[in-house]
Amino acid sequence: xxxxxxxxxxxxxxxxxxxxxxxxxxxxxxxxxxxxxxxxxxxxxxxxxxxxxxxxxxxxxxxxxxxxxxxxxxxxxxxxxxxxxxxxxxxxxxxxxxxxxxxxxxxxxxxxxxxxxxxxxxxxxxxxxxxxxxxxxxxxxxxxxxxxxxxxxxxxxxxxxxxxxxxxxxxxxxxxxxxxxxxxxxxxxxxxxxxxxxxxxxxxxxxxxxxxxxxxxxxxxxxxxxxxxxxxxxxxxxxxxxxxxxxxxxxxxxxx
Ligand SMILES: Nc1ncnc2c1ncn2[C@@H]1O[C@H](COP(=O)(O)OP(=O)(O)OP(=O)(O)O)[C@@H](O)[C@H]1O
Ligand SMILES: [Mg+2]
Numbered sequence: 001x002x003x004x005x006x007x008x009x010x011x012x013x014x015x016x017x018x019x020x021x022x023x024x025x026x027x028x029x030x031x032x033x034x035x036x037x038x039x040x041x042x043x044x045x046x047x048x049x050x051x052x053x054x055x056x057x058x059x060x061x062x063x064x065x066x067x068x069x070x071x072x073x074x075x076x077x078x079x080x081x082x083x084x085x086x087x088x089x090x091x092x093x094x095x096x097x098x099x100x101x102x103x104x105x106x107x108x109x110x111x112x113x114x115x116x117x118x119x120x121x122x123x124x125x126x127x128x129x130x131x132x133x134x135x136x137x138x139x140x141x142x143x144x145x146x147x148x149x150x151x152x153x154x155x156x157x158x159x160x161x162x163x164x165x166x167x168x169x170x171x172x173x174x175x176x177x178x179x180x181x182x183x184x185x186x187x188x189x190x191x192x193x194x195x196x197x198x199x200x201x202x203x204x205x206x207x208x209x210x211x212x213x214x215x216x217x218x219x220x221x222x223x224x225x226x227x228x229x230x231x232x233x234x235x236x237x238x239x240x241x242x243x244x245x246x247x248x249x250x251x252x253x254x255x256x
Contacts, residue, residue, distance in 0.1 A: 002035065002128040003256065004151055006184075008138040009159035010169035014192035016040070017224060017234050018159055019137040020048030021247040024235045026133055026256065027098035034099040035131040039144045041106040045137045049101065050233030051094055056105025057120060060088040064119070065111035085119045100131075104144055121149050133256070140173060146180045155254065156187045157215070162194045164206045171210030188215035190250060195220055197246065216250035218243055 007019045019036070026034050038045040046053045064085050067073050075084045094101040107113055128134070128151055136150060144150040158173055160166035167189075174187055189212045191199060197219035199207075207214055221243045227234055237244055 002131045002134045002151070003155065004128075004134045004136065004153040005155040005157060005256070006136045006138055006142060006145060006153040007157045007159060008140060008142050008170075008173050010140060010161075010166050013159050013161045013166055014218070015159045016045050016048050016137050017228075017243070018157075018190060018192060018218070018247055019045060019135055020234050021244055022157075022251055023049065023099055023135050025248055025251045026135070029256075031132055031256065032098035033131050034133045034135055035127055036099050036101045037134055037136040037150065038101065038103040039136050039142075039150060040139045041104075042139075043103045043105060046094070046101060046103065047231070048234040049096070049099070050235060051096055051101055053094055053101065053103050055088075055092040056103040057089065057092050058103075058105025058107050060085065060092055061113055061116045061120065062107050062111070063088065064116040065107070065113050082119055085116060086123060089120065089123045104149075117147075117149050124150060140169065142173070142176070145182065146176070152182050153184045154186070155256075156182075156184045158187065158189045158212070160189060160191050162191055162199065162203055162220075164202065167191075167203060167206040167210055167212070171212060174210070174212060186254065188213045188254075190215050190218060192218045193220040194218065197242070215253065216246060218246040218250075 007015050009015050023034050023036050036045060063074055067075055075081060156177055158170035160170045170189060177187060194217045197217055199217055219242050223241060224243050227237060
């Protein structure tokens with residue numbers, strides 16, 4: 001069964017960047033194939049990984065949920081809705097050498113998605129037999145996990161920037177994980193974009209206040225930011241990049 005690693009935190013703290021590097025790390029360690037799941041409605045994990053996405057699961061969910069209302073049903077005669085959905089979910093899987101990517105995407109939210117979400121849940125549960133790891137890039141609320149569409153996680157990596165408010169935000173996510181009875185084996189914090197890779201006393205104090213376990217600190221690095229601005233995939237950064245090095249060290253300690 002796949003080990004599910006969920007990455008979460010406040011907006012813009014570097015979740016997607018670190019997710020991409022973690023996926024690359026697992027692949028380099030020969031732990032693939034990894035299923036990368038972009039569960040953020042504003043999806044862009046594919047850009048960090050340098051792959052193109054044509055269909056999102058949101059597109060498929062929309063298509064299935066609206067199929068009955070459509071003038072011409074997309075579902076071929078003689079094919080069940082469930083079989084059609086499974087085929088389309090497979091179309092949405094972007095395949096690369098060591099990892100595959102699924103983008104949850106979004107739906108218009110007007111139709112009823114219960115049925116199709118159920119089918120998706122079954123499909124994702126099946127994928128758990130095909131991949132040793134799922135790495136899920138979440139939005140702060142971790143909706144797809146808390147609603148059970150995505151399988152529950154063994155490892156939660158909470159990402160914060162070097163601010164008190166960022167630490168407080170992940171403190172709330174840590175509580176949400178407990179309240180939703182998700183029971184991961186590991187819940188840990190990565191502080192990203194730390195000036196010179198160091199934490200000041202105020203941030204350390206806030207981490208203690210929130211009762212969080214610090215996995216490691218990742219430095220602020222201009223080349224990560226520049227790659228992003230130039231639209232170059234983060235995973236193409238050189239091996240000795242300080243952010244890549246810091247992430248590799250943290251992932252190594254997690255014993256994945
Ligand atoms: N360690 C770092 N040093 C410099 N820039 C960084 C670092 N980590 C992330 N960034 C930059 O910060 C910006 C936000 O990063 P990213 O998109 O990974 O955050 P996010 O948490 O996924 O955001 P969102 O909540 O919008 O999904 C990007 O421009 C990224 O290149
Ligand atoms: Mg993101």
